[in-house]
Amino acid sequence: xxxxxxxxxxxxxxxxxxxxxxxxxxxxxxxxxxxxxxxxxxxxxxxxxxxxxxxxxxxxxxxxxxxxxxxxxxxxxxxxxxxxxxxxxxxxxxxxxxxxxxxxxxxxxxxxxxxxxxxxxxxxxxxxxxxxxxxxxxxxxxxxxxxxxxxxxxxxxxxxxxxxxxxxxxxxxxxxxxxxxxxxxxxxxxxxxxxxxxxxxxxxxxxxxxxxxxxxxxxxxxxxxxxxxxxxxxxxxxxxxxxxxxxxxxxxxxxxxxxxxxxxxxxxxxxxxxxxxxxxxxx
Numbered sequence: 001x002x003x004x005x006x007x008x009x010x011x012x013x014x015x016x017x018x019x020x021x022x023x024x025x026x027x028x029x030x031x032x033x034x035x036x037x038x039x040x041x042x043x044x045x046x047x048x049x050x051x052x053x054x055x056x057x058x059x060x061x062x063x064x065x066x067x068x069x070x071x072x073x074x075x076x077x078x079x080x081x082x083x084x085x086x087x088x089x090x091x092x093x094x095x096x097x098x099x100x101x102x103x104x105x106x107x108x109x110x111x112x113x114x115x116x117x118x119x120x121x122x123x124x125x126x127x128x129x130x131x132x133x134x135x136x137x138x139x140x141x142x143x144x145x146x147x148x149x150x151x152x153x154x155x156x157x158x159x160x161x162x163x164x165x166x167x168x169x170x171x172x173x174x175x176x177x178x179x180x181x182x183x184x185x186x187x188x189x190x191x192x193x194x195x196x197x198x199x200x201x202x203x204x205x206x207x208x209x210x211x212x213x214x215x216x217x218x219x220x221x222x223x224x225x226x227x228x229x230x231x232x233x234x235x236x237x238x239x240x241x242x243x244x245x246x247x248x249x250x251x252x253x254x255x256x257x258x259x260x261x262x263x264x265x266x267x268x269x270x271x272x273x274x275x276x277x278x279x280x281x282x283x
Contacts, residue, residue: 001028001041001080009039015084020272031087035070040081048190049074049081051115055189056085058113064106066186067178071180088178088185095177097204097213097221099184103177105170105225107186110167118195120170122156122241123149126248133251136261141268145248148271152241159234162227163197171199173207173269201229210243210280243271250283259283 003021006028011017019032028039040049053074059066070084087211126149169176170191178185190212193199204221205228224230229235247267253260263283270278 001039003028006030006039009082010037011075012180013037013075013082015082017058017123034087036067036085036087038083038085039077043076043079043081046076046081047076049083051117051192052189053083054113054115055117055192058115059107059189064110064186065103065184066189067175088187089180091179092181093179095179095184097173097174097217098224099177100172100174100204101221101224103184103186104172104200107167107169108163108200112166112194117167117192120168120191120193120195120199122199122238123153126245129252132270133248133254133264136254137264139249141264142251144268144272145244145251147224148240148244149248152244156241159196159237160194161198161234162229162232165196166194168193168195168197168200170195170199172203173266188192196234196238197227198232198238201225201227202235202242205230205235206239206242209277211282212279220243233255243267246270246280253283 003024006021006024007017009028010019010030015030015037016032019030021028022031022036022202023029024208026041026045028041030037030039038049040046050073053069053072056067056094057072060068067088068086070086075082104166126145130145132136133142171184171188172195176186176188178187204213204218208215208218241277247264250260250264254264260283266278269281269282270276
């Protein structure tokens, strides 16, 4: 879905056609006055859009600072799910790891919501991403990642958690926190799941080791949360699953991007060499 198509859907939904485009990816996101409109790329995202609205309403009722829906149900407009949200005020500063940790503590203290949340399927997209990569990547690398996927899927299912399982954000990074005048607010609720709480904590541990998050920033995260997931025996398993998924995700971009292909090769080599500290670069 390109911007032109997204604006056609916006108009068909009776929303301002001159809204400002804020983001364009799996969703097109527009800002119009005091609302934000998200348009999904196809009808397959309708159930996820409905669940995200339910999560937003549930968090609001539970007192967790998070984006709030304007309309309780998603619209289906010309085959695209459309959701409308209250627009947040301008950020007063960038979000940091400690801001994220404090919000995760609130989320992790919640009981299950009155609706079903899916499991956090980290490895569910690996096959599709490798298929999209096609001949751009070495078949031996694809086979290696499939074997890793299968191994980590089995190992993950056998883990004994340290924390009680329950609702998680699912993509716990500072970029999914907005710090407005009234403090940090959780955003991008699409990946909310019911699974091991440790999933939300391994993300920052991996950011420290792979993506250049400074040690002091990670320490601020663990201090604000109250526990370091690296102390848990299962951390290496969830980390390995996330690394496998992250590597395969980059692969899908390799056919059209030499930069993505180079990053994919860097990541695969570091996994094959069992070197946990080779720097990876966001793509």
